[in-house]
Amino acid sequence: MIQQATPKQRKKNSKPAEIVRPRSGLQLPKQVRQLQRQAPLYALQGVTELSARLKQATGKDVIDLNRVMNFVQFLYKQRDLMRRGADYEVDDFGFDPQWTESFIDVFMVLYRDYWRVETTGIENVPAHGRALLVSNHAGVLPWDGTMIKTAVFAEHPHPRHVRALVASLFLGMPVMSWFLRRTGQTVGHPDDTRRLLERDELVLVFPEGVRGTGKNFKDRYRLRRFGRGGFVGTAIRSRAPIIPVSVVGSEEIYPMVADVAPLARFLGMPYFPLTPFWPWLGPLGMIPLPSKWRIQFHAPIHVEDNPPEAADDQNLVMAVADEVRDTIQQGIYDNLKLRRGVFL
Amino acid sequence: MTSPPSPRRVLLTGVSNPLGAEVALRLAPHVPYLFGCDVHDPISALEQMDFVHADVRHAAIGKLVRQLQIDTVVHLAVMVDSPSDQRSIHETDVIGTMNVLVGCSGPSSRVRRLIVKSSQAVYGAGPTDPSFFSEEIGSVERPGSSGVTRDLYEMEQLIGEFALREESCQVSVLRLGFRVSEDTTLARYLSLPIVPTFAGFDPRLQLLHEDDAAEVIVRAVLGDHPGVFNVAAHGVVLLSQAIAIMGGSAAPVLPPYGRWAARMALRALARLEVQAYLADVIAYGSVMDCSRLEAAFGWKPAHSSRAVMDSLARGREIEVIEAPSPPQEYELQVYLQRRRREARNGHRIAPALKAHK
Numbered sequence: 001m002i003q004q005a006t007p008k009q010r011k012k013n014s015k016p017a018e019i020v021r022p023r024s025g026l027q028l029p030k031q032v033r034q035l036q037r038q039a040p041l042y043a044l045q046g047v048t049e050l051s052a053r054l055k056q057a058t059g060k061d062v063i064d065l066n067r068v069m070n071f072v073q074f075l076y077k078q079r080d081l082m083r084r085g086a087d088y089e090v091d092d093f094g095f096d097p098q099w100t101e102s103f104i105d106v107f108m109v110l111y112r113d114y115w116r117v118e119t120t121g122i123e124n125v126p127a128h129g130r131a132l133l134v135s136n137h138a139g140v141l142p143w144d145g146t147m148i149k150t151a152v153f154a155e156h157p158h159p160r161h162v163r164a165l166v167a168s169l170f171l172g173m174p175v176m177s178w179f180l181r182r183t184g185q186t187v188g189h190p191d192d193t194r195r196l197l198e199r200d201e202l203v204l205v206f207p208e209g210v211r212g213t214g215k216n217f218k219d220r221y222r223l224r225r226f227g228r229g230g231f232v233g234t235a236i237r238s239r240a241p242i243i244p245v246s247v248v249g250s251e252e253i254y255p256m257v258a259d260v261a262p263l264a265r266f267l268g269m270p271y272f273p274l275t276p277f278w279p280w281l282g283p284l285g286m287i288p289l290p291s292k293w294r295i296q297f298h299a300p301i302h303v304e305d306n307p308p309e310a311a312d313d314q315n316l317v318m319a320v321a322d323e324v325r326d327t328i329q330q331g332i333y334d335n336l337k338l339r340r341g342v343f344l
Numbered sequence: 345m346t347s348p349p350s351p352r353r354v355l356l357t358g359v360s361n362p363l364g365a366e367v368a369l370r371l372a373p374h375v376p377y378l379f380g381c382d383v384h385d386p387i388s389a390l391e392q393m394d395f396v397h398a399d400v401r402h403a404a405i406g407k408l409v410r411q412l413q414i415d416t417v418v419h420l421a422v423m424v425d426s427p428s429d430q431r432s433i434h435e436t437d438v439i440g441t442m443n444v445l446v447g448c449s450g451p452s453s454r455v456r457r458l459i460v461k462s463s464q465a466v467y468g469a470g471p472t473d474p475s476f477f478s479e480e481i482g483s484v485e486r487p488g489s490s491g492v493t494r495d496l497y498e499m500e501q502l503i504g505e506f507a508l509r510e511e512s513c514q515v516s517v518l519r520l521g522f523r524v525s526e527d528t529t530l531a532r533y534l535s536l537p538i539v540p541t542f543a544g545f546d547p548r549l550q551l552l553h554e555d556d557a558a559e560v561i562v563r564a565v566l567g568d569h570p571g572v573f574n575v576a577a578h579g580v581v582l583l584s585q586a587i588a589i590m591g592g593s594a595a596p597v598l599p600p601y602g603r604w605a606a607r608m609a610l611r612a613l614a615r616l617e618v619q620a621y622l623a624d625v626i627a628y629g630s631v632m633d634c635s636r637l638e639a640a641f642g643w644k645p646a647h648s649s650r651a652v653m654d655s656l657a658r659g660r661e662i663e664v665i666e667a668p669s670p671p672q673e674y675e676l677q678v679y680l681q682r683r684r685r686e687a688r689n690g691h692r693i694a695p696a697l698k699a700h701k
Contacts, residue, residue: 085588086581086585086586086588086589088585089650090548090580090581090582090585092475092476092548092579092580092631093475093548094475094546094547094548094580094582094629168471168472169471171471171472171628172470172471172472172628173544174542174543174544174545174600175544176544177471177544177545177628178544178545178546181546181548182546186475187471187472187473187474187475189473189474189475191474191475191476191478192474192475192476195475195476
């Protein structure tokens, strides 16, 4: 039945036409585009055949097809993310959760298979509300931060995003600044810590800073100075509990045998590491060693029970900072004992 | 300090730029006497406003304030995003403000309210900055600052000293966020078909809608809000998002180190004169904390940063004007198109038309 409608009704039911813009920019020739679409299928076929042949020849699964499929899925996910255009929201810090979660697969491979991380005490991380994670910092590049983030996201019953505070130096670096901001990190400024905690986020700080990452291999697992305990003051003011975190294994990923200070100064970096592989092997020297990792989340220290004025009490702040430091150091010793060997 | 009586005789400096014209239009129904001054002719005629040609760079502006017995000065003749050279920007911002302040000071002065337009540019931008600028940060000199950032800092210092000295005058400084109406440098940059960006950087941008900018100035004039306020839209857009909204594509070709090289490249590639502070913003991003504004004014900008970007993109959808026969008709068509676009943008309808209705 054709609906009778007065012009008024028709006007009421009408919707404004959507404006469709023609695709602009360069377009590849049709054959190339066709090949682009089919290439992944051909590649997959090839890999399947290869894996079957290898299995026939050796009698073992040399290529794990599940892994391959996971990888392909990751690539397709990345492509979809690239095609989002402007249709996504970031929070005021520039954090894009969707984009961050797409990388979790990559970090899970590192977490589970490469460093075989064993995480204990994850129940100490609250499922809701603010908390300040305080960890030791080691390894020339801050891989420990990514592993703590992965641990909380993968192991916690309520997956949460940890927001780490990084040195402003990294936010001035090309690619780094873009990746760090996008995945929820922000600059290590007391203001930022406070704002994140006020939004009930899980914030990760490394009070050692570059003093921790840039230490010599012979000083491994010895905590550096914890600054002036600024993180304790911020936690008290924001009424957030402090959760000490001990990470074992990060020290061995890049055994730094020397620091070329003049070159570091020239390049504007805090240190220029020399390891058995870097810079002798070029980019290959940047591959971290597969040490065995353990991460332990300790019981929270409830500094939020103190009144906010206590943040100015230097005695209390230093006492709490020392307590946190001792907990982390003790946790490191305990976990070192539990570890059978550096690479086991 | 008791709050000053409601404004009666208001002087608007810099009334010939689009923001000044909009403010004049909105203020006119609320104040009995409205005066405007600028170097250029006003862009829209307003019956209720007396217009004077005056340059803030000359001391005559002080005489004007006294002779007209002004009680409220709205100082909008502050250049931030301007193609003028460094020297004339400095003269307008610092010397010009100084002249205005001279006019407002002294025991015989009748000025009870001073509203000054400043800009987010006063914060500059850099990797070591916190993610949000609160008002106190702008009151400390930024090391190594130059250009507009430094000029605005000096200007705000002068205003701060004035506010301390003249207790009878209530001073509000509004640090307006970056605006992207069609003629600002940032808008022209974002509207490029291929946008050169800094390689490996995707900063957060915070914007301010023209409407909200005019609204906040009017609210500052009619209310009692002494102090310094950040004014910007809530939320952020990433630079890549902004470019995608405008339908362009980003080309990460600018070198991340050495600003002068990047600025030269922009001048050569896009014929855009990008100020040093804006180049820093495009690299590192700049976001302000506007909680003080919300607390004091009980109002916040109506458009989010995302909405500001969307309205710029909508305004850019060009309609084709069909075979214009006589020149008058063509002009009419162009006028109507502009009006439609402004209406879609959420701007108020142009004053001339309203008067005829």
